[in-house]
Amino acid sequence: MTKGNTAVPKVFYTQPDGTERVVEAEAGDSVMQAAVRNGVPGILAQCGGSLSCATCHVFLDERHADDFPPVSEDEDDMLDVAATDREDNSRLSCQLVLTEGQEVHVAIPETQL
Amino acid sequence: MTTTPGTEYPFGPVTPSEGVAHIGRLVADRPMTKMTMPYGGDVWLVHRNAAARKILSDRRFVREPFRTGERVVPFFVPFPDFLRGTLQFEDPPQHTKLRKLVQKAISPKRVREMRDSAVAFANELIDGMIARGGVRDLVTEYSLALPIEMLSSLLGVPSSDREKFERWSSSTLAVAGKTEAEVAADMAELAGYMSDLIAKRRAEPRDDLLSSLAHARDRDETLTDAEILPIAFILIVGGFDNTATFLSTGVLSLLRSDDQRAVFLTDPDGLAPTTAEEVLRHGGFVIAPMVGGGGGLVPFVATEDVEIDGQLIAKGEAVSIDMVTAGHDPTAVADPGRFDITRTDNAHLTLSHGLHHCLGAPLARMELQVGLAELFKRIPDLKLAGEPVFDRTVLTQPMTSLPVTW
Numbered sequence: 001m002t003k004g005n006t007a008v009p010k011v012f013y014t015q016p017d018g019t020e021r022v023v024e025a026e027a028g029d030s031v032m033q034a035a036v037r038n039g040v041p042g043i044l045a046q047c048g049g050s051l052s053c054a055t056c057h058v059f060l061d062e063r064h065a066d067d068f069p070p071v072s073e074d075e076d077d078m079l080d081v082a083a084t085d086r087e088d089n090s091r092l093s094c095q096l097v098l099t100e101g102q103e104v105h106v107a108i109p110e111t112q113l
Numbered sequence: 114m115t116t117t118p119g120t121e122y123p124f125g126p127v128t129p130s131e132g133v134a135h136i137g138r139l140v141a142d143r144p145m146t147k148m149t150m151p152y153g154g155d156v157w158l159v160h161r162n163a164a165a166r167k168i169l170s171d172r173r174f175v176r177e178p179f180r181t182g183e184r185v186v187p188f189f190v191p192f193p194d195f196l197r198g199t200l201q202f203e204d205p206p207q208h209t210k211l212r213k214l215v216q217k218a219i220s221p222k223r224v225r226e227m228r229d230s231a232v233a234f235a236n237e238l239i240d241g242m243i244a245r246g247g248v249r250d251l252v253t254e255y256s257l258a259l260p261i262e263m264l265s266s267l268l269g270v271p272s273s274d275r276e277k278f279e280r281w282s283s284s285t286l287a288v289a290g291k292t293e294a295e296v297a298a299d300m301a302e303l304a305g306y307m308s309d310l311i312a313k314r315r316a317e318p319r320d321d322l323l324s325s326l327a328h329a330r331d332r333d334e335t336l337t338d339a340e341i342l343p344i345a346f347i348l349i350v351g352g353f354d355n356t357a358t359f360l361s362t363g364v365l366s367l368l369r370s371d372d373q374r375a376v377f378l379t380d381p382d383g384l385a386p387t388t389a390e391e392v393l394r395h396g397g398f399v400i401a402p403m404v405g406g407g408g409g410l411v412p413f414v415a416t417e418d419v420e421i422d423g424q425l426i427a428k429g430e431a432v433s434i435d436m437v438t439a440g441h442d443p444t445a446v447a448d449p450g451r452f453d454i455t456r457t458d459n460a461h462l463t464l465s466h467g468l469h470h471c472l473g474a475p476l477a478r479m480e481l482q483v484g485l486a487e488l489f490k491r492i493p494d495l496k497l498a499g500e501p502v503f504d505r506t507v508l509t510q511p512m513t514s515l516p517v518t519w
Binding site: 055 | 166169170205209212213216217220221222223224457458464466467468470474475478479
């Protein structure tokens with residue numbers, strides 16, 4: 001894995017208590033996958049990214065609002081039924097796919113269940 | 114195939130600590146073992162947690178050949194027909210459509226809304242046990258009653274019909290020790306009853322699961338009665354029998370573990386979530402004098418040759434996740450033999466993962482958390498008044514009796 005040539009994507013996860021953890025991901029990973037692989041608590045992702053559990057809910061920092069494709073109809077439906085009420089910047093982290101060099105800040109909600 | 118001594122599979126019965134050690138050697142030796150099942154032939158049983166997760170998120174493993182009958186499900190018993198018609202045997206895109214509809218009704222949000230009523234009902238049940246006093250049967254008076262009530266509210270079964278519903282439901286897995294003919298008659302009666310109820314909810318919708326499924330056809334998705342009925346069946350099967358056994362197992366695990374019960378009693382509400390996960394992972398090892406390994410979750414079939422963790426799974430071969438070994442894989446779970454209700458990083462696969470992860474998982478978890486917390490808050494001196502009874506003659510081997518007193 002030649003990480004030296006290109007900047008790997010980085011995800012900054014902020015927990016409900018305010019603590020932040022930075023994770024280096026691979027291009028093509030989702031924000032959900034990067035969390036699960038690195039044991040970031042608070043992102044359960046029971047369905048593994050098949051848009052059927054609403055347990056990888058995150059709040060995407062406003063500065064990245066235009067960096068990802070908009071919320072699809074399926075994602076919108078699942079966000080409606082997440083355990084923590086959705087806000088304007090709510091996303092399912094399995095739908096946030098990272099590109100090379102991208103840096104993303106997300107906040108993890110109080111609960112996923 | 115020759116097997117390294119000490120890594121045989123299937124294995125047991127052995128003591129729980131020997132079982133944990135055996136699994137440790139097994140997962141160090143290989144990711145999976147091919148096993149011939151009493152029905153349906155060979156299946157790969159996957160032991161390593163990471164390999165299991167890879168398979169569960171790989172769409173090249175499907176269930177279609179089981180549903181169509183092209184292939185027999187490799188299993189311990191002939192796989193019940195009524196379960197082969199359900200959501201868990203569908204693949205995308207049909208699966209996606211059905212799953213999305215049902216999951217919205219058993220969503221994390223919906224389950225949070227049900228939590229208060231679960232707490233209230235658990236306390237009603239506890240009131241009843243306290244009032245009757247003496248030795249009570251925790252299974253019938255608590256562990257079964259709570260999920261049945263929750264499931265009935267979710268499905269929208271009128272409270273006046275709940276007794277009938279309970280009889281039919283318990284018959285689906287023959288926990289009541291009925292003959293085959295009696296079970297078939299009960300199943301037919303249940304199907305008739307549910308069809309009637311679906312028709313009523315189509316005509317006059319309410320705020321329940323059957324109504325939302327029945328009215329899905331008014332939007333872009335369409336759901337027929339033939340599609341709704343199996344969904345109702347699978348919720349009934351998973352929704353009370355398994356949940357009840359998890360809850361009874363949780364209570365018994367805490368009763369058998371003085372140090373963890375003492376920890377739990379310091380903060381039942383706060384510790385309920387991690388306790389529930391630890392019960393799902395390891396409860397079976399805490400309550401049983403002897404354990405074994407050999408079997409897993411509902412299998413998949415490989416649609417092409419796939420190499421997982423160095424092992425080739427050939428096109429057409431069946432593969433199943435052994436959640437017992439995956440939950441005790443020391444590379445995924447630190448010190449897997451320790452019953453630790455404060456464990457926060459609990460990578461068990463008891464409710465599976467991925468596309469087919471347990472449909473009722475949010476509900477099952479909530480019931481387990483509420484069921485344990487309320488019981489020990491109200492009766493902190495709860496103790497065993499006899500040995501638990503299991504019904505080994507049915508598919509899920511439920512706990513049918515657990516005498517307790519205080």
